[in-house]
Amino acid sequence: MAQPYSSLGMKSGTHDNWERLVGAIFRREDLRRLMLGNDVDTESSSSASSEQPNFISFSFQQILQATHNFSTQNLIKRGRSGDLYRGFLQESAHHVVVKRIDVRVAVMLEAHALELECFSRISVDDLSRFVPLLGHCLEGHQHYKFLVYKHLAKGDLKSSWSKNLAAMDWSRRMRIAVGAAEGLAYLHHDCNPPLVHGEVEGSSILLDSNFEVRLGSLSQVRAQERDTRIIPENGITRFYMLTSPSEVVNACKAAEDHAFGTSKQTCAYDVYCFGKVLVELVTGKLGDSDTSDGTIKDWLRETLRCISVYDRESIRGIVDPLLILNEESLEEAWAVALVAKSCLNPNPTKRPLMRHILGALENPLKFVKGWTPDSTSPRLLTSISWKLMELLATRAKSPHVRVQENLTLA
The missing domain is CATH 3.30.200.20 (Phosphorylase Kinase; domain 1)
Structure with a gap:
């Protein structure tokens, strides 16, 4: 850590x-x-240098x-x-x-x-x-x-999208989504205190010659401030470590920004921006959501209306027409769209954590497995669902964890 x-x-x-x-x-x-020592064999030295280059003056x-x-x-x-x-x-x-x-x-x-x-x-x-x-x-x-x-040979995702469009099949888009989520999950959950990227968009996601993701634009990274952080606990929001009236005033201002999703110094802000990237990967409209133009906001709003937990087929209305999807891939696209919609929740406290998002993207079919449209109380995207996804991700990596296969997300 x-x-x-x-x-x-x-x-x-x-x-x-x-x-x-x-x-x-x-x-x-x-x-x-x-x-490491100087007697490292040539092969391992070459491999290490490709993954972790020696810093040079x-x-x-x-x-x-x-x-x-x-x-x-x-x-x-x-x-x-x-x-x-x-x-x-x-x-x-x-x-x-x-x-x-x-x-x-x-x-x-x-x-x-x-x-x-x-x-x-x-x-x-x-x-x-x-x-x-x-x-x-x-x-x-x-x-x-x-x-x-x-x-990096392929440049950033936004500027290289049109040049590499033929190579951007669904499998590759999923790899890009997972790669970006891995980097953000590391900043949010493996750093103490959590680090906020602050500029999550297509231009900050860089691709090497194999389309593997490297996060860039790290000059805006900030620590999520402890004295203004809002911690939801069982529906109750509390401030902590506030010791003076001025700190309380600053915390209240931060709370207001946080509540409306405007503060760039929260992990919830990164999650919101990542949700927009996921929408772009599904629709193929890279960079469209980066601007504050009114028509773009209208487009995003209309796009989200087509993402429904009740109707998988509605995703066909927004999915990139250049994608060739079989039934399984279509279900994955639906799952990713549902993840994106939950990331874009107007209430930051109801957005999922980055590690839960990563678990869902690594197991998109399990994310929707067990969902029953006939359920009278659809609550697919609740905190319970996200915790279940984390458990499913753990289960996939460890044979010792047992989860009931047909468990309905609720």
């Missing part, structure tokens, strides 16, 4: 913090390599050569946390992505201090869930620092 996520002093010490965090991350990797000259002096032709996009450039390292013949951070811009520097601290809190074994950080360049330019990432 990750160590506690400490707060950063982001004023006069911001630059020092950034340097300190970079050093800590790369020193940790050096330590790991020393512990690049020279400024290497960065300039790789990006053709930061040519506009190499520019991928400009962002709040830095500008991204395509690069090619001549020495290793590797394609990379270079992020240029302007240390004079406080918000940019803060975002990357947080991103680096996020990397430092992720265990080595779990780094494979996230975009691979290869190294850094801290010297050579007064105003800029650089981070170097592995280039």
Whole structure:
């Protein structure tokens, strides 16, 4: 489990913090390599390096050569946390992505201090869930620092969707959904306190050459604050660890944001955004829900109306017409749509936990197995259902857990 996520002093010490965090991350990797020893066989060393690249300190000259002096032709996009450039390292013949951070811009520097601290809190074994950080360049330019990432062949899900549409069959879409859910479940449940991604959308889900998912856009990751966290218990919501009137006021404001799903510092917000991604995977309309345009909101509202626990066939009205689905795949699409709808519940306290979502996506047919349309009290998407899904997921991995096969979700 990750160590506690400490707060950063982001004023006069911001630059020092950034340097300190970079050093800590790369020193940790050096330590790991020393512990492994130098007599590792070639095959295992090669395998390890493909999953967990050795962090490198690049020279400024290497960065300039790789990006053709930061040519506009190499520019991928400009962002709040830095500008991204395509690069090619001549020495290793590797394609990379270079992020240029302007240390004079406080918000940019803060975002990357947080991103680096996020990397430092992720265990080595779990780094494979996230975009691979290869190294850094801290010297050579007064105003800029650089981070170097592995280039992922398929790019981000949103921008590469149309280019790879023929390859986006239902099986691959399911793999993408599960991969993204695994990364988010790690942030929410394996980090202490829970980490909130804050930018869950198609552009933050990156794909390698095999369409395996790596979560990116980690510069917005924040710890879910303890003093403003809302904990539902048996229908009762309580605040805890509030010690002063100002904290109570801040907590009430956070509660209001939380109740209307507007706070970006809650895991429930990540769940809501992930629900939109699931809708996009089912409908094939990638990126449509990213905007706040009124027609897009209307489209999402109408789409959700077609997702019913009573009627599996209604899913045919929204499923991507390019998909070729047999009866089993159609049932899976229905299950995923039901998961998405529960993620998009207007009440954040009624949204499922990320680990339950992951269990449902790993076992979509079991998620709907036992559902009876004739039931007088359909409550498929209750907390009991989600806990059952977690149990089913555990059962699939362990022969010692016994669950009644025909248990009706209620």
